[in-house]
Amino acid sequence: MSIYQMRTYHLASESAVPDYLAIWAAHVSSLAEFDVVTHGFSPVPGNSKAVVALVSFQDEVDPDTVIRDYMNSDGFRNDMANFDMSQIEQVDTLLLAPLSAAEGSQTMTSRRGAKDVGRLEGKVALITGGARGQGEAEARRFAREGALVYLCDVLSEQGETLAADIRAEGGSAQFKSLDVTDEDQWHRVIDEIDEEAGRLDILINNAGTNARRSLTDTTRETWDKILDVNLTGQFLGMQACAPLMQRTGGGSIVNLGSTAGIMGHPVAAYSSSKWGIRGITKAAAINFAPMGIRVNAMHPGVVETPMMDSTSRLFKNLVNMTPLGRAANSDEMAAAALFLASDDASFVTGIDLPVDGGFSELGTYGEIWNRINSH
Numbered sequence: 001m002s003i004y005q006m007r008t009y010h011l012a013s014e015s016a017v018p019d020y021l022a023i024w025a026a027h028v029s030s031l032a033e034f035d036v037v038t039h040g041f042s043p044v045p046g047n048s049k050a051v052v053a054l055v056s057f058q059d060e061v062d063p064d065t066v067i068r069d070y071m072n073s074d075g076f077r078n079d080m081a082n083f084d085m086s087q088i089e090q091v092d093t094l095l096l097a098p099l100s101a102a103e104g105s106q107t108m109t110s111r112r113g114a115k116d117v118g119r120l121e122g123k124v125a126l127i128t129g130g131a132r133g134q135g136e137a138e139a140r141r142f143a144r145e146g147a148l149v150y151l152c153d154v155l156s157e158q159g160e161t162l163a164a165d166i167r168a169e170g171g172s173a174q175f176k177s178l179d180v181t182d183e184d185q186w187h188r189v190i191d192e193i194d195e196e197a198g199r200l201d202i203l204i205n206n207a208g209t210n211a212r213r214s215l216t217d218t219t220r221e222t223w224d225k226i227l228d229v230n231l232t233g234q235f236l237g238m239q240a241c242a243p244l245m246q247r248t249g250g251g252s253i254v255n256l257g258s259t260a261g262i263m264g265h266p267v268a269a270y271s272s273s274k275w276g277i278r279g280i281t282k283a284a285a286i287n288f289a290p291m292g293i294r295v296n297a298m299h300p301g302v303v304e305t306p307m308m309d310s311t312s313r314l315f316k317n318l319v320n321m322t323p324l325g326r327a328a329n330s331d332e333m334a335a336a337a338l339f340l341a342s343d344d345a346s347f348v349t350g351i352d353l354p355v356d357g358g359f360s361e362l363g364t365y366g367e368i369w370n371r372i373n374s375h
C-alpha cells in the first residue's frame with residue numbers, strides 16, 4: 001500500500017504562487033526518480049499564499065528521509081534554481097495512509113517533522129551560531145518540537161539554506177544575519193522578531209570561536225576576538241533578549257560553555273571566555289529570576305563539529321580520556337539544550353550542566369583506574 005501525503009506550502013507572498021506552481025510542474029519528473037508519484041498540485045482555495053500537492057511514496061519508506069534525499073539531489077537544485085527559497089515560510093504535511101501495519105488504525109496523521117512531540121509548541125526560539133554544528137542540530141530539533149526558530153549567524157548562505165531545509169521538512173524557521181559582538185545588530189534582530197513573531201521564549205547563546213594558542217602565543221587581537229564572540233556576545237544577547245522575553249511571559253536562556261570552563265585548560269583566551277560564561281550565567285539567573293527568565297549553562301566535552309577536527313591528535317586524545325569512550329554528536333547537545341530550554345526544566349536555573357561523557361567529573365581518576373588495571 002502506498003503512503004499518501006498532502007504537502008501545503010505557505011509562501012511569503014501571493015506573487016510567488018504562480019512561480020511555485022511552475023516549479024511543482026518540474027518537481028513531478030524529478031520526484032519520480034525517487035519513486036514519489038505526484039497526483040496533483042494546485043493553489044489552496046481561500047488562501048492566496050499557499051500551494052498544495054498530493055504525493056505518494058512507496059510502502060515502507062520514511063517520507064521525510066525520501067524528501068530529504070530528494071532535496072539534496074541535482075534534480076531539486078535544478079528545479080529551484082530560479083526560485084528564492086526564503087519565499088517558502090512553512091510546509092505542513094498530512095499523512096493520509098497508515099505508515100505501517102502497527103499503525104493500521106491511524107488513517108490521518110498531521111506532522112511537522114520526523115519526530116514531532118511538541119515540547120516547544122507555540123514557542124519562539126533564537127539560536128546564535130545556528131547555521132552549522134551544534135547550532136544547526138538545535139535548530140532542527142527545536143523546529144521538530146514545534147518552535148518557530150530564528151537561527152542567527154554570520155554565515156548567511158548556510159543559514160538561509162538551513163532555514164529553507166527546515167521549512168521544507170515541515171518546521172518553522174527563519175534566518176537572520178547576526179554578528180553576536182555587534183550591539184546594534186542584536187537590537188535590530190530583536191525588533192524584527194518582536195514585529196514578526198510578537199514574542200521570544202528561548203535564547204540559545206551558542207555562537208563560539210576558538211584559536212588554540214598558549215597564553216604567550218596569544219596576541220591581543222586574538223584575545224579580544226575570542227572574549228568578544230564567546231563572552232561579550234552572550235552578555236549582549238541576554239541584555240537584548242530579556243526585555244522581550246519578560247514582556248511575553250518569561251523564558252529560558254541557555255549559554256554554551258565548555259569543559260574548558262570547568263577544568264584547567266591550556267588555551268588562555270578560550271578557557272577564560274568559558275569560565276566567564278559560568279559567572280555571567282549565575283549573575284543573569286539571579287537578575288532575571290524575578291522576570292520569569294531561567295538562565296543555565298551547558299558545557300560540551302568533545303563534539304564532532306566543524307570546530308573540532310575529528311582527524312586531529314587533540315580529538316583522538318580527548319576521546320581516549322572520555323569515560324564513555326567516544327565524542328558526542330550534535331544531536332546529543334541539542335537534546336540537552338532542549339531539556340534546559342523547555343518547561344521540563346521549569347525549576348532549574350543558574351546551573352552548570354556538563355554534557356561531556358563523564359570527561360570533567362570522571363576523566364582523570366577514570367583514566368588512572370584504566371591504566372592501573374590494564375597493566
Ligand SMILES: NC(=O)c1ccc[n+]([C@@H]2O[C@H](COP(=O)([O-])OP(=O)(O)OC[C@H]3O[C@@H](n4cnc5c(N)ncnc54)[C@H](O)[C@@H]3O)[C@@H](O)[C@H]2O)c1
Pocket residue numbers: 128129130131132133134135152153154155178179180181206207208209229256257258259299300301302303304305306307308
Ligand atoms: N565542538 C566541540 O567539541 C565543543 C566543545 C565544547 C564547547 N563547544 C562550544 O559549543 C558551541 C558551538 O560550537 P560548535 O562545536 O557547533 O562549532 P562550530 O564552529 O561548528 O559552530 C559555531 C558557530 O558560531 C558561529 N559564529 C562564530 N562567530 C560568530 C559571531 N561573531 N556571530 C554569530 N555567529 C558566530 C559560526 O559561524 C558557527 O556557525 C560554541 O560555543 C563552542 O565553543 C564546542
